[in-house]
Amino acid sequence: MTEEQAKELLQKYLNKQASPQEQKKVEEWYATLNQENIELAADRKAAIGEQMFAHLQAAMRQKPKHGKVFKLQSFIRIAAAILIIITLGISIWKLNTPLKLENQITVVTGGTERKRITLSDGSVVLLGPSAKLCYPKAFASNSRHIALKEGEAFFDIAHQEKRPFTVHTSAGVDIKVLGTSFKVKSYQANKQLEVAVVTGKVGVSNQKGNLGTLVKDEFLTYDKNDGRAAIRKIKASAFIEFAFDGANLDQVITKLQYVYSIKILLNDITLGKLKTTASFSSKQSPEEILDIICSLHHLRFNASKNHKTFNIYR
CATH class of the missing domain: 3.55.50.30 (Phage tail protein beta-alpha-beta fold)
Known part of the structure; x- marks a missing residue:
């Protein structure tokens, strides 16, 4: 189901034109609101808001029929209700629709397996056992993003000043570099995430902000439970x-x-x-x-x- 189809279904539901099966689908969406913490991107909220405002203006320009007075306040409440339902409905639809990542490669290693992966920019990733890495066949022109979903990996990143390189982890921690080598250890079963820098410099952050900047031979540990990070000096054992x-x-x-x-x-x-x-x-x-x-x-x-x-x- 496309986004437009989802919106049409919601509109049919509001107009009481939906079939029993369609009504059930919308009500199932609504039921999930109490179970999920759903947020809609700001640009989508703005687009929907503009659409609703246009409909509101059109309705205000219409002449009253049969001598009935147009009640603006009531219409605003109805418009607001429609906006909320459409916003939440599309949020749920997006949540339940699998994200399609074109040209995306996923590599998984076994319990005793290691893999060497060369990325499109020449960067090299040494993937450890029981690990999962997702990366694009080709990077964007102004950025490079990959995701370490599970496990441990060593990264030797090709220096490209105009294309920062970011490693996203399942713990919500991001590691951003320009050109350097470092190791990331992020197992979902472990309460700690670890980042060790062998050469160069990296910035480590989460949704709340910067956790620290690491240089050669520095080591960061991040506690997933309390969100705290600690940096200490080590002698890195890995070389490139x-x-x-x-x-x-x-x-x-x-x-x-x-x-x-x-x-x-x-x-x-x-x-x-x-x-x-x-x-x-x-x-x-x-x-x-x-x-x-x-x-x-x-x-x-x-x-x-x-x-x-x-x-x-x-």
């Missing part, structure tokens, strides 16, 4: 490998900045065009990697006192 095959130095720097949450500056913009072919691991320090890269191009670098900013020069 990243390789450059003819990438220019600007691309290499962008990747390193997000992996290590550091700042790398070039004293000459022409250096950014230098090509680099090499493989590294996140268990290596930024200094070690920069030393190798600079050696390849006969360059030098220095670091700030806190080792968060690096300058590359000839």
Whole structure:
């Protein structure tokens, strides 16, 4: 049943033109109101409200028949009642209609099974045992969204500044990144959700707001019962490998900045065009990697006192 068909059915019910079967359907919808907490999106409420207002204006312009005076206040009450019934009816209809997600892929692993999944943007997900992941065949042009419905997964996200990447969980907690690697553990049977960052930075939030921002080697636990989150420092045991095959130095720097949450500056913009072919691991320090890269191009670098900013020069 489409939304228009649902609205027509409700209108027939109000006009006492519905068949016994149709009346039963509407009354079943109404009965569920006492069992479900139903909310309608603001845009749908606004659209329905505009329709009702248009009907109200049309009725006000009509001339009274047989000398009867048009009672505006009564009509407003009737219009309001119709609006409420239509709003709630469509809400229930939407609730009971399965959501169709086109081009959506669902991957489920067995009790001892692990899977490696490469997403359309080049990001990689290592799915643990007894896990369920839903993701699109292709991401939208301005955002990337996937859902970890159950289990544990390690994410190595391709950096795309204009397309933030968000992992939604069944606990109502979202993890938003631009480009980094992290692990999420979210079993429905467990009262806690866990997020551990291996490289880069992620923001963790729920419907009430931000729960915290994590950087490399930080670990967040979220209690599903009381909605509280705690962040602590850990030494991450997982590492990622990243390789450059003819990438220019600007691309290499962008990747390193997000992996290590550091700042790398070039004293000459022409250096950014230098090509680099090499493989590294996140268990290596930024200094070690920069030393190798600079050696390849006969360059030098220095670091700030806190080792968060690096300058590359000839």
